[in-house]
Amino acid sequence: MISASGQKTSFDFTFTAVDNGKYIRLDSIKVMNRTQGDSVKLYWPDTTLTYQIIPGDILLYVGYAMDFPVGMWHISDRMKEFRLFYCYPNPVIDQSIISVYLPSKGTVNIMVSEVSGKTVVNLDRELEEGTHSFRFLPGDNGIYFLRARYDGITKSIKIISKMPTGGKTCKIEYLGLDNNNPSLKQSQLKAGLVVQESGILDTPTCDTTYTFQFATNIPCPETPTVTYAGQVYNTIQIYSQCWLKENLNVGTMISGNQVQTNNGIIEKYCNNNEADSCTKYGGLYQWDEMMQYMNQQGAQGICPPGWHLPTDEEWKVLEGAVDTHFRIGDPEWDLALFPRGYDAGSNLKSTSVWQGNGVCTDLFGFSALPGGVRLGDGYFHAIGYTSNLWTSSGYNVETAWYRCLYGWQGLERNYILFKESGFSVRCLKSY
Numbered sequence: 001m002i003s004a005s006g007q008k009t010s011f012d013f014t015f016t017a018v019d020n021g022k023y024i025r026l027d028s029i030k031v032m033n034r035t036q037g038d039s040v041k042l043y044w045p046d047t048t049l050t051y052q053i054i055p056g057d058i059l060l061y062v063g064y065a066m067d068f069p070v071g072m073w074h075i076s077d078r079m080k081e082f083r084l085f086y087c088y089p090n091p092v093i094d095q096s097i098i099s100v101y102l103p104s105k106g107t108v109n110i111m112v113s114e115v116s117g118k119t120v121v122n123l124d125r126e127l128e129e130g131t132h133s134f135r136f137l138p139g140d141n142g143i144y145f146l147r148a149r150y151d152g153i154t155k156s157i158k159i160i161s162k163m164p165t166g167g168k169t170c171k172i173e174y175l176g177l178d179n180n181n182p183s184l185k186q187s188q189l190k191a192g193l194v195v196q197e198s199g200i201l202d203t204p205t206c207d208t209t210y211t212f213q214f215a216t217n218i219p220c221p222e223t224p225t226v227t228y229a230g231q232v233y234n235t236i237q238i239y240s241q242c243w244l245k246e247n248l249n250v251g252t253m254i255s256g257n258q259v260q261t262n263n264g265i266i267e268k269y270c271n272n273n274e275a276d277s278c279t280k281y282g283g284l285y286q287w288d289e290m291m292q293y294m295n296q297q298g299a300q301g302i303c304p305p306g307w308h309l310p311t312d313e314e315w316k317v318l319e320g321a322v323d324t325h326f327r328i329g330d331p332e333w334d335l336a337l338f339p340r341g342y343d344a345g346s347n348l349k350s351t352s353v354w355q356g357n358g359v360c361t362d363l364f365g366f367s368a369l370p371g372g373v374r375l376g377d378g379y380f381h382a383i384g385y386t387s388n389l390w391t392s393s394g395y396n397v398e399t400a401w402y403r404c405l406y407g408w409q410g411l412e413r414n415y416i417l418f419k420e421s422g423f424s425v426r427c428l429k430s431y
Helices: 275-281 312-322 344-348
Strands: 009-019 022-024 028-032 039-043 048-053 071-075 096-102 106-114 119-127 130-137 143-150 153-160 171-177 208-213 216-218 225-228 231-238 241-244 386-394 399-406 412-418
Touching (some): 022 096, 096 106, 096 143, 119 171, 312 344, 312 399, 344 399
Parallel strands (some): 009 208
Antiparallel strands (some): 009 022, 028 039, 048 071, 096 130, 106 119, 106 143, 399 412
């Protein structure tokens, strides 16, 4: 919530993208207001948006489909402006990629200095119109300032070296002009998706640069596994979201006819009261136990530190990213019904362990498992046939939103159910 001041405030939002560490070019960015329904679309090379905010507006957006509040859109007149993009990764471990955009042929001066002001790199290079990439190799210092100058315009960024190399010299290496069409966001996917969309949710309160991730079906960069409560979980990157690849299995098993309580101990159900079921499918949790008796959307709950329980909106971003027909921000994902979507369900389901003639492609490596459900009366149901997954978004005192994937169809359901039900849990990495 923006504090009321009686003055209008303008924020600049800049968008860039990477694919597992490699800079890629956004061909378009759709910015949507999730509460009011207005939107705007930017096209390359214009990747900056100025938004005039009326104090008191709530900011919520989802990126490439992205959401903003009511206010006034202004697409910055920067189509012909020199641009310096933020480096990735930053902090730098051993190297980072920096890119500049030139609206026309000219000479670019790149200078790198230490905190003391000492210049360690001073490079002049004549470049053609377009986007050019450079490799940054840090030296002994932990903080650097990089300045790029072209045609009287100066841009600068701060670079943090996570592991000073010791004895090495800071360097800048030219990598070349980026004219590779497959790096555009609307490249074809092998599985038939026509457009790759990466979504971000945020509540910005200042000028912000957003970096979309377009790597998918790989372990999350820099976080391939997570060790938590004596168990190792794999991770899966699905565009700008990093998920645990397995259902959470943490806590002490109790019988299905018992109620999970706020007793300082994480409790879980195992389908059919069999411990092997938790080993295979993960535990089942009542909503309040999962939330650790908090009502805040996106809470950590029973997730590992640095991770949280996904909200209903974050599930919608995932669904739009993996469905081949209804994309991020489509009104389809706001429908509380079954069926919904086109093939998000089949694209999220594991290709093994489902019973019957399951429609499962696991296109993005999410590998949803059919852990079934613990019903409110204490009985277990549908193991091997359905995957029921909580969101951290409550609907009212008694019910909350959840997702259900069915083994016999490629579709899914978004609905509400009583919090006393026992469902599976997936965790999402916090940023």
